[in-house]
Amino acid sequence: MSEAAQTLDGWYCLHDFRLIDWASWKTLSSDERQLAISEFQGLLDKWNTTQSNNEGSHALYSIVGQKADFMLMFARPTMEELNAIENEFNKTKLAEYTIPAYSYVSVVELSNYLAGGDGEDPYQNPHVRARLYPTLPKAKHVCFYPMDKRRQGDDNWYMLSMDERKSLMRSHGMIGRSYAGKVKQIISGSVGFDDYEWGVTLFADDVLQFKKLVYEMRFDEVSARYGEFGSFFVGNILTEESIPSFLYV
Numbered sequence: 001m002s003e004a005a006q007t008l009d010g011w012y013c014l015h016d017f018r019l020i021d022w023a024s025w026k027t028l029s030s031d032e033r034q035l036a037i038s039e040f041q042g043l044l045d046k047w048n049t050t051q052s053n054n055e056g057s058h059a060l061y062s063i064v065g066q067k068a069d070f071m072l073m074f075a076r077p078t079m080e081e082l083n084a085i086e087n088e089f090n091k092t093k094l095a096e097y098t099i100p101a102y103s104y105v106s107v108v109e110l111s112n113y114l115a116g117g118d119g120e121d122p123y124q125n126p127h128v129r130a131r132l133y134p135t136l137p138k139a140k141h142v143c144f145y146p147m148d149k150r151r152q153g154d155d156n157w158y159m160l161s162m163d164e165r166k167s168l169m170r171s172h173g174m175i176g177r178s179y180a181g182k183v184k185q186i187i188s189g190s191v192g193f194d195d196y197e198w199g200v201t202l203f204a205d206d207v208l209q210f211k212k213l214v215y216e217m218r219f220d221e222v223s224a225r226y227g228e229f230g231s232f233f234v235g236n237i238l239t240e241e242s243i244p245s246f247l248y249v
């Protein structure tokens with residue numbers, strides 16, 4: 001049996017994708033719409049407080065294409081908090097005018113493939129902590145997709161030795177590192193939580209860097225031989241100031 005990688009696990013994540021039912025939203029009076037928007041802004045205030053206290057983080061993006069109209073991403077210390085947020089949002093007026101499009105449940109994950117192993121407790125290392133408990137960046141664009149590592153015939157990631165996987169991940173990491181400052185990645189593990197094995201959330205100010213990075217990685221063995229991908233979602237940041245115009249009809 002191959003040795004399982006050890007993971008460090010951080011905050012739990014919920015990616016919640018919604019469509020807006022514009023036809024019914026339009027039937028509300030502008031006062032009713034304003035109330036719904038204010039109620040949602042109240043939730044954002046609450047989430048901002050959680051974020052300033054370093055007890056979680058969230059991101060709001062509008063999504064391009066028919067798969068969804070917006071995405072709310074939450075990171076929290078427990079699965080219960082994610083569940084509570086989801087329920088609280090679902091009870092709002094605004095949520096009545098949304099249609100669930102897709103969701104993804106995972107936990108921020110770092111593996112030990114490239115770890116130094118100098119005996120220190122990684123959970124105490126500030127660099128590790130910053131990655132496990134991230135404040136989600138306010139980048140202009142987001143890209144999300146779920147993925148698996150293939151388990152098929154001779155192409156079975158899970159049958160490779162630890163050393164083989166380490167050397168493949170080194171090359172993956174090298175490509176990734178060449179995008180430092182351009183793309184920030186959050187890899188979250190979802191084995192046992194959702195339909196794929198990982199969620200990949202990328203943030204960038206230049207949307208084209210997503211295409212360049214993902215394309216370059218396709219030629220790397222980890223992705224070329226072992227990568228299996230779900231649906232891709234791409235979007236633009238929805239700042240709090242732009243919510244009223246986003247919802248204006």
Ligand code: VOV
Nearest residue numbers: 110111113173176177179183185187198200214217223227
């Ligand atoms: C934006 C840059 C970037 C960088 C720097 C980077 C680096 C690294 C390192 C150093 C490591 C290993 C240690 C750790 O930190 O866990 C990883 C791990 C991982 N990655 Fe990655 N990755 C990037 C980016 C990046 C992308 C764009 C993708 C999607 C792949 C694609 O083809 O579309 C990806 C996937 C993953 C996954 C699924 C894992 C976990 C694999 C496992 O089997 O456990 N990743 N990744």
